[in-house]
Structures are given as structure tokens and as C-alpha cells.
Amino acid sequence: MPSWPAETKYISHATARIDGAAKVTGKARYSSDIQANGWLYGMILRSKWPAAKITDINLDKALQVPGIKAAVLSRGKEMTIRYYGEEIAAVAGTSKQACLDALRAIEVTAQPLPFVVRENDAIKSDSPRVWENAANYPAPRVRQNGDVDTAFGQCAAVIEGSYSTPIQIHNPMETAGNTVSWTDEGVTAWSSTQGISSVRDGLAGSLKLDHSKVRVITEYMGGGFGAKFGPGVEGVLAAKLSKEAKAPVRLMLTRFDQALAVGNRPSSFQKIKLGAAADGTFLAFEAENYGTAGIGAGGDGGGGGGGADIPMPYLYKVPNTRVKQAAVAVNAGSARAFRAPGNPPASYGIESAIDDLAVKLGLDPLEVRLKNDPNKIRQREYALGAEKFGWKQKYKKPGSSPGVVKTGIGCAGAAWPAGGASRNTHGEASINPDGSIEFRLGVQDIGTGTRTVIAVVAAEMLGLKPEQITVKVGDTRFPPGPGSGGSTTCASISPTVHNICTKALEQLQTLSGLADARGANWFAACKKIGISPLLISGQWVEGLSSSPAGGVQFAEVEVDTETGLVTVKKMLGVHDCGLIIDTLTLESQINGGIIMGMGYALYEERVMDDLSGVMLNPNFETYKLPGIADVPEIEVVLINMPERGVIGIGEPATVPTAGAIANAVANAIGVRVGSLPITPAKILAALGKVPPATA
């Protein structure tokens, strides 16, 4: 069984990312920077109707616009539109301006249809159907354990609450898109993706080409968070435009397109009933939940509601449970995977209910968690975090903070059970007689530091410095690896690099006769390689990685009870990290998870207009992301557990933040705001200072 070195020089230390210089100088070529020879701009015409029957699309006038080289239909001249922003046609031309002119020249004949964009309207049986042959709101699935009704009767206290979460938009800073070149030899796509292999397979499938005829390159990409696994309609349209125009086409989405059409986190409307014994031990849990994945995560074929279920009662052990869940379809863009799918809304709901129950029982909410969370690692993390945070000293009865600006604290837990590694991860290295070495893995860097992880592991194993390792990723011509999703990349590539290095050292030692080819002997050993480089292939091996991952977070907030403004003063995250590869990039990911969770708690929400069916905030002015001035002091504790091997951390880091902040707000003002984002208007309404907003 392979193992990680016990003493390390780079693994578990701080290494600056090896592609940092490329990123701070503008030399890094992102997918949207690609200037293929003779490239054209591509742009998409999107539906201005939330639902419509299109009976004709005329591209003739668009093709007459000077500079326009191609125009293609999304599906056909006749199509059914199911959401505002759905793709109708696309054009390619020599300038962005020509494309804008051409989009305006496309003639569309359509019959608008009735639509429904809000979940609470769509659940009504007489609401306009999103899919002709499927109900918007199918019968809920019921899961039951034990005898819930009897157990509630035995509880010392029972709370019932409503907790809802909004649609969150991924909003990576680089929008989705591709430059695609389709020639007789095949298709090359420079794609802004977190899954080069899935984009290749998706393009090959849609274009009816052999997979071997499609190459996907992603040298650098500007964030994905779950939204960028496939080629998307935009990738297929770019390919069709390229074929027709006989030139490469760069088709990057606009910021509006990104918000409308390429994914989001489903909403949730959770009704939770939770009961416990006097000592806080949970006895019964009942929940009804629905949310929307827009026109449905199932896409064209699926129909109906789908893809919005969340894990309930999440982390906690409750002997008697009944959970009813259903997803509702609305006329809006479909959901996609979004950083720890299902977990942040689940965490917000149950963690809020736990605090509400603790208040009713007169117990410290942290104690209630320790009593009911069966996970030993989290128990330890709570104890560690509570001491560091000063929980016991800071915890006050809800609403008892004096003055106009009230302070409060809260905590919440996270799990990411789906992590682990992709066994089908391969890689290769060429080692040259001069001692230089290049690793090639068919994975991509979504921003987590994939190249750096490869360099750190290789440097450690070979006794070199990370800067001596050349790393190439982001090309489907390299040995295949997983998409950057599910917090699996680090745990997939680290054992793979370990395996390549182990094989390389064996071969070099045989070649050179040296007992140890590492470090000081490296160059002497490599001299024996001969003229052509030594090529070593390797793959993921068992015993060097594991799952799951979890963590806990603590929040301290100030709430101005006159303006309703919430200011997060401090966040503490305590996360189990397995064998840490690079403390610096790990800390960045945890900071990022917390900040994204803060946006979910306080600012972010897709707003649909029920009269027009239009998304009102598909931009950064009215869809508010946390800015640098909003970000509080963040303290991170990394629990190093080398015996567990490498695990992923990207997703658990964002799970508990909103629950912890929501609990801190409730602790500050003494009443619960039962929906995210916790806006000033909702705070003032909860305090009875303004009437609640009506939908």
C-alpha cells in the first residue's frame, strides 16, 4: 500500500501558486482571451418572452449586415420557448458591433403563451403549465422513519418554522463560453469549463462527431462553481457558426446571459417541525419542502419539477422523521450543480430550526448540536472553535444585547459526503536527461490551484523544488482526469502524481544504479536516460485519499435595529482537511467558501417579475455580491489529519456560513428572519417596524 511521506518539506506547508505570475501579469490566456487565427465574434439572440410559440425565424436581414459571416438557428424555425433568455438563434461576424446590429435584424414571429415564474404560484393546480405533459408540481415523495406522530407527543418542546432560500446565481467572473474552430480535421474548442472531458463528450454528441475528432483546451478559466461542466447551447452554437463561417468563432456569454440561462442554485421553501426532550435530545422531525430548478434540471426530455431536493434533517440523528419533498417547475432558466448542491439550503433550514428549538428549551444552541450531531470530528471542531471564538463568554440570551446596534453570535455545521476521488484519473510525466520534468494531466484549474498541487506533490516525492516542475493541464489530449466538481480534484490528482513519481524513481534507480534518485541524486540519475525522454504513465491509486469532509463555522454580527443593516464582524471556520497539500491555497478556498456563503445569507437572490416573467436583476448592480468592504475578519483553523490522506474542501467551506450568520442575526435581535437573503427590509419587518413585503 503506498503512503505519504511522514516528514515533508512542501506538502502541508505554504507554497505560492506556480501560475501566480502568469495571472498577475496578464500572460495567463483565459478561454475568453483566445484569438484564434481569423476569429469571429459570436452572439446569441435570446427570447424576450418567458413562454411563447415561435412560428418563424427569419435570418435573412441579419446575414445582410456588413461583417456578418454566419447565422444559425438554435433549434429550428418553430420552437417552444419556456423561459425569458432561452436561445433562439446566433450570429457570427467580424466585430461585436456587427453582431449587435445583426441580432436586432433577426425577425421572429411568435405567439406569447401564459407563464408562471414564482414557486408559490406554480404549485397551484391551475397555474400555466411549464411543460405540456407534466404537472408543474408533482406529488411529493415521502420518506418516513419511526413513529413521528407519537414521538412529537413525547417532546418537552416542539417548534414549527418556515425557512426559505432564494435562487442563487453562480456568477463566475468569466462568463461561460468558447472559441470553437470546426475544420475538416475536427473541432477544437477553447472552453471556459470545469470539465474538459465532459465538454468534449457533449460537443461530440451534439455535433455527431467521433470523440476523437473533438479537442478541448482550457489553459485558464475564470471560475465555474458548478455551472460549467458541459458545452452548453452556446458551445454547440459556436461550433455550428464556425462550420458555416469557415472560421473560428469566439462566443462568450454576456453577463445577462450568464444569469438567465446557464444555471443557478434551486430555491427551497422548508416547513420544519422539530421536537426534543428537555435535555435537547431530538426526538422527532417533520418537514415539507419544495423548490424550483426552473424549467427542470432534466432539461428538454425531463419536464416537470426536478432537481431541487435537499438532504433533511441533514447532519443530525433524529429517531423519528417524516420528510415530504417535491420540486416545482417555473418558466425560468434551469438549475445546475452549484457548490455543494443541496447542502447550503439544508444547512440553513435545520440549523435555524435547531436554534429556535434551543431558545424554546432555554438551552445553549451549541450544546444542543453537540448532543445530536453523531460526527466525532465535528464534535471536536465545535469544542475547538467554541474556545477560540469565546462562545461561552459571548453567548447571550436572544435580543438581550443593549442599544440600537445589537450583537449576536451563531454557529452551524457542514458535511460534504459526496467527495472522495475519481478512480479514473490518469497522468504522465516526461523526464529529460537534463533533469527537467513535465507533468501532463487532463484536468483543469478552476481556480483552486491544480497546477500547484501537482507541483507540490511532485517536488515532495522527487526531492525537487515546486518551481522545477513544469505542469500542463487543460487539454483532452492529455491522459484523462475528472471534472473540477464535488471537491474531488485534489484527492484525484495527488495520488496520481504520487504514483507517477514512484514509478519514475523506480525506473531512474534501475537505469542509474543509484539507490535513491531523489534530490541531490536527481540530475545524476537523469543523465542516464539517453536521448529520448523517459515517459512515465500513472494513475490514481488506493490508500492516499479519502472522504468525507466536514467543518463548523461561527459567526458574529451586528444588526442596526433602526436601519436593519447586518454587518458580519467575524467568521471562524474550523474544517477537517485530511492531509493538507498547500496551506496557502487551502486557506484561500475556505475564505472563498465563507464569503460566498455570506452572499447567500445577506445579499444574493434572483428576482423574477411575475407580471412580465422577466428576471429583474441579471447583472452586478442589482444582484449584489459581497464586496471587499463587506468581508469581515475571517479566522480559519485547518484540522490536519494526514492519516486520512487527501480530501477535498471546496464545498464544505461554503455550506454552514448562511446558517451560522442567520442564527447570529436571530440571536442579536431576538426574532427569526425566516428567509434568505436577510435584507434590511426583512429585519425591520421582523422587528415590527415596517409591514412585511407582499409578493
Added chain:
Amino acid sequence: MKNSEPENLGAHSRRTFLKSLGTVAATAATAQVQSVAAELHKVNSEKIIGPDAVPVTLTVNGEKLKLLLEPRVTLLDALRNYSSLTGAKEGCDRASCGACTVLLGDMPIYSCQKLAIEAQGVEITTVEGLAKDGKLSKVQQAFIEKDALQCGYCTPGFVMSVTALLKKNFHPTADDVKHACAGNLCRCGAHPHILQAAFKAAGVEHAAKTEVVNYA
């Protein structure tokens, strides 16, 4: 005599407007109207630019960039799509994300909101122009050391904003840095490290609040 100019058809005729102002104001107003008219005449007599492409000369990172652009092309598009300077990024194309930040003189601007033709005659600095003779600037170096980035797409914008700040403020406070970067968005959440990097570039070290604890 009946006045040929209607006195009170709309809310204001020119006559009632002038009358209501009194003689002195009317004189001043008339003078102003005349000067506006003169101004308009001057503008109209100048050559109208476009809509076809016109020659544009930009001074970017100390070098002249001669381009042929439609007047409606922005500085950002001119850099990214008509030259190979793709360092400035397009995140929104509507002045809300800051990924396209460049320096106009010493002033950080959103290059997506400046027409290329308006940016002529001023020294433009992009992220590609910060390193001198292959040596990274202090800000760039600090961004790498503090890991003030993840995907790196917003990074050129933040680097330019911090660079502009440190040109005029050698000892910034945390609030100064936050103010300077208020127009830049980052979705990966690199903000805490960006703050540390700005301090590091200014020569002030701030210890990170991270601790590694062994689980035993």
C-alpha cells in the same frame, strides 16, 4: 394687437419664460442662449466621426498602438480584440465588476466605459505594463505571495486598483484599501488575501489568522 406668439399654450413659451425672469435675468439668459448656440455651431462644424472605422492611436504601456476602429469601440474592446493585450478582462461590460480596470495616467478607470477614441493622447497602463524588465511590481509580487487570487480573472483589475492606490497613498489603512477596491468584484472570495497583499506591497506585514491544528 394680437400677439402672433401664443402666450400660454404649453406650460412655458419662450416669451413667458423670459418675462418671468425679469430684465436682468433675461439679458443673462439671452447671452447664455447665444453662447450655447455658438458652441453648438462650433461642434457641428467639426468633422463627424464614424460610423465607419477611423484611425485611432493609443499610448499603451509606453508604446504607440495604431488601430482602425469604429468610434463605438470601447477601450476594453480595442485592447482585448484589436490588439493582443488581453490582460484587462471583460466581466460585465457595464461598469460594475472592475475586471477591466486600467490606468489612464494615474487614474484607475473601467476601460469598458471609455471609448477608445476618447482615450487617445493619454498614457494608458494595463496589467501587462506593470513589470519592468521582467521584474514584477511590488503589488504583483505581493498578490502571488499572499495568494490574493484563485481563478485569477478579476486579478488584473484588483492589481490595477491597488497599484493606483499605492501611487498616491504610501501607507494605506484597511479602509483605504477597501475604498480603492470597492469597484472590483471577486467571486472566488480572495478579498482577505487581497487586503493582505495591498499591505504587503505597501511594506506592512499582517500576520494571517490561520492556524493548523493536528487532530490527535
